[in-house]
Amino acid sequence: MRKSGPVEIVRPKDLREASSLVREGGMPLAGGTDVFVRVRKGLWDPPFLVYIGELPQLRGIEPREGGVEVGAAVTHAELLRSPLAAQLPVLRLALSTIGAPAIREMGTIGGNVANASPAGDSLIPLYLLEARVNLVGPEGERSLPMEDFILGPGKTALRPGEIIRSLWIPFPEGKPLPYFRKVGRRRALVIAVASLGALFWLRDGVVEKARLALGSVAPTVLRPREVEKALLGKPLDPGLLRPIADELSRLVNPISDIRATAAYRRRVAGNLLLDAAARLPRA
Amino acid sequence: MRIKFVFNGREIEVETHPGRRLIDLLRADLGLTGTKEGCGEGECGACTVLVDGKPRLSCLTAAIQAEGREVLTIEGLRENGGLHPIQRAFVETAGVQCGFCTPGFIMATYALLKENPDPTPEEVRAWLSGNLCRCTGYQQIVEAVLLAAKYLRGDALRVTRNEKTP
Ligand SMILES: Cc1cc2nc3c(=O)[nH]c(=O)nc-3n(C[C@H](O)[C@H](O)[C@H](O)COP(=O)(O)OP(=O)(O)OC[C@H]3O[C@@H](n4cnc5c(N)ncnc54)[C@H](O)[C@@H]3O)c2cc1C
Ligand code: FES
Ligand code: FES
Numbered sequence: 526m527r528k529s530g531p532v533e534i535v536r537p538k539d540l541r542e543a544s545s546l547v548r549e550g551g552m553p554l555a556g557g558t559d560v561f562v563r564v565r566k567g568l569w570d571p572p573f574l575v576y577i578g579e580l581p582q583l584r585g586i587e588p589r590e591g592g593v594e595v596g597a598a599v600t601h602a603e604l605l606r607s608p609l610a611a612q613l614p615v616l617r618l619a620l621s622t623i624g625a626p627a628i629r630e631m632g633t634i635g636g637n638v639a640n641a642s643p644a645g646d647s648l649i650p651l652y653l654l655e656a657r658v659n660l661v662g663p664e665g666e667r668s669l670p671m672e673d674f675i676l677g678p679g680k681t682a683l684r685p686g687e688i689i690r691s692l693w694i695p696f697p698e699g700k701p702l703p704y705f706r707k708v709g710r711r712r713a714l715v716i717a718v719a720s721l722g723a724l725f726w727l728r729d730g731v732v733e734k735a736r737l738a739l740g741s742v743a744p745t746v747l748r749p750r751e752v753e754k755a756l757l758g759k760p761l762d763p764g765l766l767r768p769i770a771d772e773l774s775r776l777v778n779p780i781s782d783i784r785a786t787a788a789y790r791r792r793v794a795g796n797l798l799l800d801a802a803a804r805l806p807r808a
Numbered sequence: 809m810r811i812k813f814v815f816n817g818r819e820i821e822v823e824t825h826p827g828r829r830l831i832d833l834l835r836a837d838l839g840l841t842g843t844k845e846g847c848g849e850g851e852c853g854a855c856t857v858l859v860d861g862k863p864r865l866s867c868l869t870a871a872i873q874a875e876g877r878e879v880l881t882i883e884g885l886r887e888n889g890g891l892h893p894i895q896r897a898f899v900e901t902a903g904v905q906c907g908f909c910t911p912g913f914i915m916a917t918y919a920l921l922k923e924n925p926d927p928t929p930e931e932v933r934a935w936l937s938g939n940l941c942r943c944t945g946y947q948q949i950v951e952a953v954l955l956a957a958k959y960l961r962g963d964a965l966r967v968t969r970n971e972k973t974p
Contacts, residue, residue: 531827534872554870561829561868562849574827576872602862625938626916627856627863 532564533573540582540688543575544662548686551575555583555598556631558624559640583635583690586610592695594659597635597688601647602626604634612696615703615722616650622707623647635689641675644741646707648675649722652738652746656694662687677744701726702761704801707740708793709784717741718785721797725761730807732756742777742794749776752798761807763799770795813874816884824871831855831866833874834881842882842911846940853939856912857881863919882911885918893959894918894952903952905943913939917953921960929954 534554537543547553552571554560555578563569577583583598586607593609601620604610610617623629623637623646637647638658651671658674660667663686674682683689707720720740726733735756739747752773759765774795779787812821815838824833834857835841846854848867855867858880885892891899894914904910913936920927920935927935932953933946941949 531825531829531870534826534870536826536872557868557870557873558850558865561870565848576826576870578873624850625853626919626935627853627865627938628850630862631864631868 532571534576535573536576537580540580540661540690543577543580544686544688546573546575547688548663553577553639553688555633555636556600558628558632559636577688578633583688585691589693590695592693595634595692595694597638597691598633599635600631600633601629601637605629613650613654613694615653615701615705615724616647616694618703618705619646619650619722622705634692638671638674638692639681639683639689641677641679641681641745643678643743643745644717644720645746646717646720646740648746649705649720649738649740651692651694652748653722653724653736654694654697656692658689659691659693660687661690666690668693671746672748675745697724699726701734701736702805704805706797706800708797719779719790719793719797721794721801723798723801725756725801725805727761727807731758731760737773737798739773739777739794739797742779742790744778747777749773752776761802761805763802766799766802770798773798809872811871811875813876814878816880822871826870826872828871829867830857830864830869830871830874830879833871834866834879840881840883844908844911846908846912851940852909852912853916853936854909854912856915856939858915858919861919861922863916880915880918882914885914892918894921894956897956897959898949898952901948901951901955903944903948909939909941909943913941913949917956920953921957925961926957927953 537546551573554574554576578598583596585596586599586609587594601623605620634647637645656671657668662684669682701724704723707717709718717740719742722738724736735753737749737753755769774791777791777794779790781787809826810821810823831845834843843857843866844854845867846852850865850868855865856863857866860877894917898904916936916939929950932950
C-alpha cells in the first residue's frame, strides 16, 4: 500500500517523449481506471506515471482502409458516440456493458487492451473483428493482430518504451448478425464471469461463416475455431446446436476464483452459444 | 505544479501536485466537502463530479486530468441561492436519507438529464448503476430522477415563455 504522498505524474509533450519516458521505467497513464485502483491497492508501484491520455496523436477516430482507426486514448464513451462505431454493432454492444457511465467516460480502449485481462470487454469485439494493434516505440512503429499482441493475463507483446498508438478495426464483409453478452454478478461494473461475442453470417437460413470470442474462460480471450467450423451449415436453432454448445463447454479452459467456479464458467460458455441462437433471427 | 481549470463556473488556479487526486483537491485544498469519498476505488460513485459535462469519478482522477477543463460539483448546482430542481426532487421523494451517496447521484442525474431530458425508469436505473446507496433501496432515487426530469422540462418551458413575453 502506498502510504505517503501521491504518485509522480509527468506529462510528455508528444509521443516521442512519451515513449522515452516509458523506456525509462514510467508507466503509461490514460484514463487511470486501472492504474489508480491498482496503485492504491498496492498491487502496482510504478516509479512514475506518464500521462498520455490527452496526446492528440492518440485521440482520433478516423476511417482508414476499409475500417476505422481508433486512437488508444479514445474513451469507451467517445467511441460509443462516434458514428463510425455505429457501423460496428458488435463493438457497441460490448462497450456499452463496460462499467457504468463514469467508467466509460474515463476508461480508454488502449488501456483496456494494454491491460490484457481475459475479462476485458473491448477485447472480445476486437478479436471478432480481427483488429490490429498499432504500436509506436523507440525503434519505430509496428502492427500486430490482437491475438499476437495479447500473450496472457496482464501480458502483452509491448517492448520497453512501446506504447499502443491505435487500434485498426476493419469493417466486416456483409452484414453479420452481432451478439454480445456477459454474465456477472452485479449488472453495473461487472467483471465478467464469462462472456461471449459472436458474428454470424447467414445464408438461406444456415450459418455460412461464424466467429466466436469468449472472455473469462481461458488465460486470454479465446477464438474457438473448431466450434466456428462446426457451426457451418447449421441453422441458428438452440435445439440443434446443443451438441456444439457442449463441445464449446469442453473446449474452454477456465479457472475457479472468487467470482465463479471453473465448472460454472464451462456451463455458461456453452449456454451463451444457445442464448445467441435463441435471440438472433434465424434467417 | 500550478493547475488551471474552471471550477463551478469560475476559472481558478491552484498550486498542487499533478498526482493529487481530484477529490482531495476539492475537499481538502478547496474546502468544498460536498463531494464524498466512499470506496476510493471506483465502485460506489459517491465521488462523481462532472468534467466537461460528463460524469467522472474524482477518486480515480488526478489533478493533472482536470487541467484546462470544466469541473462541476454539487456546490456548483445552487440556483439563485436555493436548491437546484434535481436537489429539490431528491428531498421531496425521500431520495435522500443519510445523504452520503446523494451528491454523487445528483451529479450523475444532472449529466443524464442533460443528455436525455425524458428518461424511462429503466434508463434511469441503467445510468445510475455505478452509484451505490445503502439507505433508500433505490426506488425513491428513481422517483426523484423522474420528478427532477419533469421539473427541468417545466423550467425550460418557463424560460422560453419569459423570453417571448418580456
Ligand atoms: C469500477 C470499475 C469498473 C470497471 N468495469 C469494467 C468492465 O465492465 N469491463 C472492462 O473491460 N473493464 C472494466 N474496468 C477496467 C477499466 O476501466 C478498463 O480496463 C479501462 O478500459 C482501462 O482504461 P484506462 O484508460 O482507464 O487505463 P489506465 O488505468 O490508464 O491504464 C491501464 C493499463 O494500460 C496501460 N496503458 C494505458 N494506455 C496505454 C497505451 N496507449 N499504450 C500502452 N499501455 C497503455 C497502463 O500503463 C496500465 O498498465 C473497470 C474499472 C473500474 C474501476
Ligand atoms: S469514492 Fe469514488 S467511486 Fe467510490
Ligand atoms: S442515502 Fe444513505 S447511502 Fe444513500
